[in-house]
Amino acid sequence: MNRVLSLLILLTCFFTVFAVKIAGIVTDGENHPIVAQVRFLNPENGILLTDYTNWFGRFQQELPAGKYTIEVCKGPEYEIKRISIELSHDTEEIHINLKRLYNLESMGWFSGDAHLHTIYSDGKQDVETVAKACVACGLSWAILTDHNTIKGGIEWTAASKYGLLPILGEEVTTPLGHFNALGISEIVNWKVNEKQDIGRIFADISKQSAIAQINHPFDMKDYFVDWDIKGYDVIEIWNGGSAPNLNGMGNYEAKMYWFKILNTGTQIHATANSDCHDVYSNYSMLAFLPVDKVLSAIEKEFSEPTMKNYVMENESAMRNWVKYGLYPGTPRTYVKATKLTPFAVLKALARGNSFMTNGPLLLIEIDGKGPGEMVSALNKESLNLDIKVFSNTPLEKITVIQGGEIVQEIDVNGQRECILSKEINPDNGSWIVVEAYGPYPVYAISNPIYLSNSYQTTR
Ligand SMILES: [Zn+2]
Ligand SMILES: [Zn+2]
Structure with a gap:
């Protein structure tokens, strides 16, 4: 926290x-x-x-x-x-x-939260109460990530009877950083002596075909800064325990750092999770x-x-x-998947077929490709970026970010539904991210659509 x-x-x-x-x-x-x-x-x-x-x-x-x-x-x-x-x-x-x-599930978008705590670590409520709050907050899937324990696993799995897809995880909590192991069935050893052991943690997560997330990377002093260590899958650029997108706060720093990673040509995808410890906030x-x-x-x-x-x-x-408030799903990640299964959710998270939000529903496409996908920009002078934003509160603006720079800022003052098509010059940068803003703290941000094929993953 x-x-x-x-x-x-x-x-x-x-x-x-x-x-x-x-x-x-x-x-x-x-x-x-x-x-x-x-x-x-x-x-x-x-x-x-x-x-x-x-x-x-x-x-x-x-x-x-x-x-x-x-x-x-x-x-x-x-x-x-x-x-x-x-x-x-x-x-x-x-x-x-x-x-x-709106019914985004009918369009293949499922919202979830990959960072939740219960009384099995430092959360305030039991597993069933947290699961019920997830359903009340409209989540389709949720990953339980207590600190260094999977004791809640059996109770969590039982939450499927409430119409929630429960996935088991662990917040691997070390003095060198917190890392979520998402989709595990066995506990991951959290003991570290030196920085290289973080690589061992990522490898252990990978062995279980689970995915590794770097949590709230800028939210504590002496925290995870060793970005040379490879083997993680996603980075939590938006943690509910800290104010979103406010210059000087950890989430803002994480977003800017993520942009830097993308500019090195590495396809690392971002997540937004509540890290909720008290569903009554x-x-x-x-x-x-x-x-x-x-x-x-x-x-x-x-x-x-x-x-x-x-x-x-x-x-x-x-x-x-x-x-x-800080509830399950504030903020949340929407993943695009053909069906709601643990495998499909984890795959979409790792591939960045997703957007992050605490309210606005943010759908973007270029040539029929969405976040996490690649669009051929070869011999093209311009591309059309289609943006749809639906919101249960009024919106203020939409920004288009290309290669880390804001290339378009669209004032949508007071609207709740925006359907736009914007021309993009591929020369201005090889990835596109879109943000939607409402009155603070209402905010959404997409994962990138890529415009070239020169990217590598960390694995
Ligand atoms: Zn943590
Ligand atoms: Zn946590």
């Missing part, structure tokens, strides 16, 4: 006065009960409480009296419903109908804390002033990010 997140957890407070009962049911467009996420927000008394419906779509909470916004959602393919309600006495049951806006309510309380806690926790200055300079962005 990164330092900002640990700090926020440190600040979490608990309520002692519960007074009013609120209950409800969430159904889909056809009035069938669905498993969904329900959040109760009251900035006045500083409450941001997360709950999940049961298997019958029902929820029940007790809250201090006051004015609340109830926010119901089920991942990026569903609408987000917000209801204002005044709680003064026990209410009758409220009925929330949540429409599915209890620290989210800190978004409503006064800044002096946040800062004094930072002072106690960290002797150097860097973090304090950073939080002050980026206060609004940090609050929005914390309020957004």
Whole structure:
């Protein structure tokens, strides 16, 4: 976990006065009960409480009296419903109908999270609770990655009965870095004495036909920087424990480093995962804390002033990010696969047939080829890049990155659906990545479409 997140957890407070009962049911467009996420927000008394419906779509909470916004959602393919309600006495049951806006599974896109923790390491909830939260957040597949253990494996596999594709993994946690072994059946030895042992870890993962991910590479001091070590498959450029795409944060550095790797001609693909340790995201309510309380806690926790200055300079962005929550699938990776199997998911992750998002659905194509695929640019003066973005919140802009540089920036202020075709000059760079931005922290980024055949993989 990164330092900002640990700090926020440190600040979490608990309520002692519960007074009013609120209950409800969430159904889909056809009035069938669905498993969904329900959040109760009251900035006045500083409450941001997360709950999940049961298997019958029902929820029940007790809250201090006051004015609340109830926010119901089920991942990026569903609408987000917000209801204002005044709680003064026990209410009758409220009925929330949540429409599915898009069905990406029907187009072969499956969303998942390759980094989740349970009580078998330092997570707050048991395996079943985490699996249920994955379903409520609209994930199709999920990989359990507790630190240096696969004890949750049998329970995790049983989660398939909830309509989730469970895959087993391990966060191989060493003083030299954290590496996810994705799709394993046996524990990977995490003991390292020297840097070369990291190569041994990658080899052990590979022996199990699993894939190796470098986790949150820039989120800790003295962390994984030995990029000469080969044998990993994917790099986690977006970890939910740290604010996305904010200059100065680990995720931003990871993205820029990934661009450098791509510019060396190496096809390494990126992932986005929540690294969720608490499916109730209890620290989210800190978004409503006064800044002096946040800062004094930072002072106690960290002797150097860097973090304090950073939080002050980026206060609004940090609050929005914390309020957004850190749930399974925030962020997530969508993979393109012909069917939903562990093999197909892992293959698509390794090949980069994917995009990463905490909201916008980002589909890109050149000549019928998508992310992770190669397009022949031979003797072509221009190529057409087709971009489709669908979002349950308004979008702000779309950027096209070629060879690490922004080549187009398209203002889409307020739109939720954008269908664009943009001309690309192949001479400007041999790979294309597209980003979609909403109001911070809403963000999505694709894996690259390649425009030449001069790439090598690390294996
Ligand atoms: Zn880690
Ligand atoms: Zn982790």
